[in-house]
Amino acid sequence: MLNAGSYYRKNGSCLFRVWAPFSKQMTLHLVFPDEREIEMIPKPEGYFIAEVEKLPASTLYFYNPDGEADYPDPASQFQPKGVHGPSKVVDHHTFAWTDHEWKGIPLQELVLYELHVGTFTPEGTFEAIIPRLETLKSLGVNALELLPVAQFPENRNWGYDAVYPYAVQDSYGGPEGLKKLVDAAHQANVAIFLDVVYNHLGPEGNYLGKFGPYFTDHYRTPWGDAINFDGDYSDPVRAYIADNILYWAHYFHVDGLRLDAIHEIYDRGAVSIWELIHKKLKANPPLTGNRFYLIAESDLNSPRVVQPPESGGHGLDAQWLDDFHHALYVLLDKKGRSRYADFGTTRHLQKAYEAGFVHSGEYVGFRRRRYGRSSAGVPGERFIVFNQNHDQVGNRVNGERLSVLVDFDHLKLAMGALLTAPYIPMLFMGEEYGEDVPFYYFVSHSDQDLINAVSEGRKSLLAAFSNEKEFPDPVDLETFRRSKIDWEKRRVGRHKVLWEWTERLLHLRRTHP
């Protein structure tokens, strides 16, 4: 089913497949438990394959193109020693799934809960989430949306610097940990969504350029060269991304994806990457028989994102509605207006409730151009709304959540406004009880130049929004530690009041849809 990566069979054999169209030769270098070099066989379209019998399931390996050096597998499913280390073969047949009865959640009934695995629990792992599932379910949440879990450098990152789209972060518990979480979630009638990044890959540990033209300089994203969805040699790159969707659906029983910043995905070809993805999903539907949900983050205010392909749309199931947040937030917190200068009247909020996009073709000062298009008539379940998410909180200098920006009455009001909206609501971990610890931007890298660049880059980004001179250092371990939520707070004082308020509102939502 997948075009690249390792495929470990029940009989103990393993097929390795890697794409390297400019390489004359490719060596599979097994490094553990046995060391062995295997010459791979060239195949059409620039792929190389090797079929290895009787391979231990715990095998670690590298690829070596043209005898140049050892590199991890671009389609690695596990990097147990981090982004620079060997890739590990994963046997997907051994996990004892128990979610055969899982029926999924209808789109319009979703209540999403965005969480960052590393800071949601003291342990920062998938497994540590499991004991909280029943509690979240009782609150009324029925879907967790995990910030990206693909392998990133070291062990602290929001996830957007991931460099192995198929590898599950080792420090979170790797592939096994994610499967345990998904299985337990399904037992608790909770769906799992992953945030995935198909617009770029991170800078550290990114060896894709050693293998092939995964990137193109034809388009410029905020993070450098775009992924090559439409240029020379783009077919295997398109398959690499489209297959990734099948991978999460089939190997991990994931229920849907949140597609990061799709406005930075460039594809002018006659058949768009979205059409390819729909085709692949149709040919390989999830085993549950459920629809596999694709939810976009889009900065275009274009209804095309959720319109069907027949009318020229991308055919995605839903998209984030940032305008709802902006329109509501500036009414709750006057200090926030400078950040969202094109919002500020109740009419904006009314439009967000009634029509979706607030900016639907008018001139927008922040954009310095006419922006957007009307989404009037687009069904409510096509939009995800939130009062805060990792971006809005984390991109404030001091990582302030809404709970520390507005008073308690406003906080309750905000929750009411969110949960009675005719859209799919999403909470940001801790929001349900008014968590007040910050959610900072944090990273860890092993490359000192990169560490310096990140610190400087962050300063200049934040300086655009603030006059403050002191910023928490993204690479400081404390910045990460201080971002961990304290889930026990939910039992006490105003936190408890807000929790119960949220619970009642979600109950109301279920009983009066």
Add this chain to the structure above:
Amino acid sequence: MLNAGSYYRKNGSCLFRVWAPFSKQMTLHLVFPDEREIEMIPKPEGYFIAEVEKLPASTLYFYNPDGEADYPDPASQFQPKGVHGPSKVVDHHTFAWTDHEWKGIPLQELVLYELHVGTFTPEGTFEAIIPRLETLKSLGVNALELLPVAQFPENRNWGYDAVYPYAVQDSYGGPEGLKKLVDAAHQANVAIFLDVVYNHLGPEGNYLGKFGPYFTDHYRTPWGDAINFDGDYSDPVRAYIADNILYWAHYFHVDGLRLDAIHEIYDRGAVSIWELIHKKLKANPPLTGNRFYLIAESDLNSPRVVQPPESGGHGLDAQWLDDFHHALYVLLDKKGRSRYADFGTTRHLQKAYEAGFVHSGEYVGFRRRRYGRSSAGVPGERFIVFNQNHDQVGNRVNGERLSVLVDFDHLKLAMGALLTAPYIPMLFMGEEYGEDVPFYYFVSHSDQDLINAVSEGRKSLLAAFSNEKEFPDPVDLETFRRSKIDWEKRRVGRHKVLWEWTERLLHLRRTHP
């Protein structure tokens, strides 16, 4: 109606309007017949205006942003002293149009004739074309398509280095000359199409960057930065291009445009530049009441180009069908196969006749990827077909036309294949009588560095297709002179036979549509 440029009124007053969002101040510098400096008035969106009473219609002027230097008007309608000289005010009320009865040609009846003004006649002017109109009409041609006539450097250029989209090339006869040609053509029941370039502007005489962000480095075209259709400050740039279409329709009575390489026009906004153009044309329909035709050159093999906006298409009237040429040509000239390696069987030609795009999603070696999408079911009048055009001829090292590549029988066969196709045919000037002079690539620049760069660039482009060591120098006047056709040949020998053959085929086409 137009957002920028000079607007000369019947009462002798003139409105000047220029967009320069970063300039604090703008001076209108009148340089002839009177010298005068006029401080312009800042207006919203970064425009500056000046209203001047009793202005001589022959006035030459510059703009001077922030006292920096004199530059021509980016929306200049005439550059009588070339791309670096002053702009000239044009009085569009004085021309005595006589085409009130002109009804236009229905799309499906068009027979296009592509010509380069500079090499079609010994004079190389618009007016010199007029005496040939009746003869072309009697042949069966009913629409001339002029290679770009917007002002380019000096006096020799295919037209794709134009830098003033609104200015009519001085050496061709300027705005007055073009109007004379259009008016005479309409008297002869011949439509006029212009080739326009909205994907880039040429390098020499391009002062747009002195005024505003007309370009963006967000996308990379083969000619450098793309035109800014979707970034910050893009509204006035979008208007600058969209208004250009209205300008040709209203001020010059032009019947339609051929849009150069629209695959290099980038716009990810929620409302595409095509939608803006349709909206403007609907609000300002041509005076004739005819549909203003928009024909695209597109390298995407995507039926979306001609599909209606409701189904996500660009809504253009037709597009060039290069695949028809490639499929037919390689069957006629076996030596040509290396150039079009993905064509070569009669099945390809059959598909071109039956379905349009030959490459409709399969892997194409030249593209190194799957390419295109089926256009089966798209009506025939949505495609323009040709056996040669300026590109195919001019991009051969020695500028060979089909007449010198294949023997006479094949040439007749090719004409038959073209003119019986279920598409709109286009002849390349001289093709109708088997002209055998070359059509070379030629330019003239005043900038010596640019001259050298063009010569070198051309060599490397051609080297990719040929082993020949000697190339005609694009900047040599002889290269241009030798590209002029000899229209008198049509009366003699085999040229006459082919002319009559073409005439009979076009007659057959009219009588048996």
